[in-house]
Amino acid sequence: MTLSSVGHCTLHIEAMLANYAVRTVMVQHACVLFILVSIVMNTDALRETFCSDLVPSVFTLESVETWIPFFGTEFNTMENIMAYAQSSNLLEMVGHPCMNECSATERCRQELRRLWIDTLFMSSKDSSDFASDVQRVRSSYVHYQSVKKTPANFKLREMFHLSCITMCHIMHHVLNKEKVYNCMCPNPCNTQQACSPQNCTQLGIFEHQFSCSCGDDMVWDDEVYNCIPKSLHLLRKSPPEVSLLYFCL
DSSP states (O other): OOHHHHHHHHHHHHHHHHHHHHHHHHHHHHHHHHHHHHHHHHHHHHHHHHSOTTSOSSBOHHHHHHHSOSSOSSSOSHHHHHHHTTOHHHHHHHTSGGGSSSOOOHHHHHHHHHHHHHHHHHHTTTSHHHHHHHHHHHHHHHHOOOTTTSOOOHHHHHHHHHHHHHHHHIIIIISOOHHHHHHHSOOGGGTOOSSOGGGEEEOSSBTTOEEEOOOTTEEEETTTTEEEEHHHHHHHHSOOOOOHHHHHO
């Protein structure tokens, strides 16, 4: 074999190795990208299970009342929903394996929605009008993906408001599952501007249900939602002093 042949063979081998290295790097990058996309999609799946893009990023009493009346004879009132959140059937559903972690597959999302809306239907049979609405919206609710793909009507929006508030109430107040709650529910500590999220304590699922840790000589005031001087807070909380001279005039 001549020196030129050896040189040509060497260059050919080096080119093959270079191509192999490039392909290896490309495969590795593709695998990493696939894993990252899978994580995002799975995390989104649980977040979107009960609180879809039809639900606001933070709940206010005013916005919720637009979809769910606080009182009334029908089942879909805040009063009845809070009682329904304590039901044994619903608490058993929360023990589903798909609820154990933040990540969830599309199959899990549909299964959890199906279980929730079927349990809701069984519990609302005495409210005939609402039970009929639940049946009509069932398929759209279970298979819903996004507002871009599924035209949203009033009843579908109402159903996601009901499922979001009910399941978030259970996670926070009944089971105290903070990790799962933060995966799928709005947290008032993430939207408030009174203090940093690290100094914020969540008290409920609504925008105003939080408190902040205050510095020295300061105290949290739940009427103004801010830290104020202790002296001012004491003055505000103390009953007004009325001079006896006033009654003598």
